[in-house]
Amino acid sequence: MAVFTPVTLDDIAPWMAQFPLGKALAIKGIASGIENSNFFITTESGEFVLTIFENLSFEQLPFYLKLMRRLADHGVLVPAPIANAQGELVVALHGKPASIVTKLEGASQMSPAPVHCAEVGAMLARMHLAAKDFEIRQPNLRGLEWWHATTPKVLPFLSEANQHLLRAEIHHQDAFASTELYRALPNGPVHADLFRNNVMFDGERLTGFFDFYFAGCDTWIFDVAVTVNDWCIDLDSGELDLARVNAMLDAYHAVRPFTEGEAVAWRTMLRAAAFRFWLSRLYDYHQPRDAEMLTPHDPGHFERILRLRETREAPPLPQNLQKN
Incomplete structure (x- = not known):
């Protein structure tokens, strides 16, 4: 992530004494994203x-x-969080909460093939099932409530056409969220940000998901939509690549079959996933924060995806659907 809070080896040396990891030998800032300060x-x-x-x-x-x-x-x-000598997973550093986790092996796969998408789909389904009874409930902090709070902050910067798009889409999502069908969708903890750069591979072998700090409780099909909208598209146009889409959805479905309600919600959730990232990128672009290594993303990317998801039919979910 972007480095908002600088940390040197001298800073880290005494702080590391509380963890069972030995002395700190080197530290390097990670220059991607815009939310937290991350270091190897x-x-x-x-x-x-x-x-x-x-x-x-x-x-x-x-x-x-x-x-x-x-x-x-x-x-x-x-990644596995590391506790300090007192069993704490979160410890103050420079007056801010901080944590240490294990580093995954491998590298991000930025040009995924269907085989990579299938690996991601299967692991995402296993993640949803593994967390379904997780005892802590926290809403998706970038969900509808945040959308409504953030929209007025970006509207003045938009063209008339994009103002109309933003207002129309949030109205559509509000209406759908008020339905019984939406409330019956399978839900639980979701990653909510499972982009290509948040997954590691060693060749065709998936070695891990990371960066869970947008996670929250939401519908599982929204999480699938977020993932498809990044892994299964042509990055220049935003068009869906059907071979990759089908590989991901089939692999997910083999682990956790989709429900009839999710099939109905699918196109709206693809739109919701595009809207969420269009809005957050608009906010980060027009309301930037200071950082040593800040890399704001182009809002136009998800504007294009949203317009496509509004106007094109969604590829269907796999068949033999379960009822809600």
Whole structure:
């Protein structure tokens, strides 16, 4: 993520003494994303990832870190949080909450083939099932409530056409969220940000999901839509690649079959997933924060995707659907 809070090796050395990882030998900032300050740290025990949280509070963070531990304990490939000598997963650094997790092996697959999409789909379904009874409930903090709070902050910067698009889409999503069908959709903890750069591969073998700090409780089909809208598209146009879409959906369905309600909701959820990231990128672009290594994303990318999802039929979900 972007580095908002600088940390040096001298800073980290005494702080690391509370963790069972030995001395810190090197630290390097990670320059991607725009939410937290992330660093690779090398210690006498190996390589880890340090995150300083710029927006999330000490009270909110147990949801994310305990969720990751729950998933790891159930065979889902995720970074494992490291507790300090007092058993704490969140510890203050420079006055802000911070945590250390294990570093995944492999690299992000930025040009995925259907085989990679199938691996992601299957692991996403296993993640949803593993977390379905997770004891902590926290809403998706970038859901409808955030959309309504953020829309007035970006509208003045938009063209008349984009103002109309934004207002019309949030009205559509509000209407759908008020239906019994929506309320009956299978739900639970979701990653909510499972883009290509948040998954690691070693060749065709998936080695892990990471960056769970947008996770929250939402419909599982929304999580699938977020993932499809990144992994299964032509990046230049936003058009869906049917071979990749079908590979991901078939692999997910083989682990957790889709329901009839999810089939009805599918196109609207693809629109919701595009809208969520269009709105957040508009906000980050027009209301930037200072950072040492800030890389805001182009809002136009998800505007194009949203317009396509509004006007094109969605590829169908796999058949033999379960009832809600």
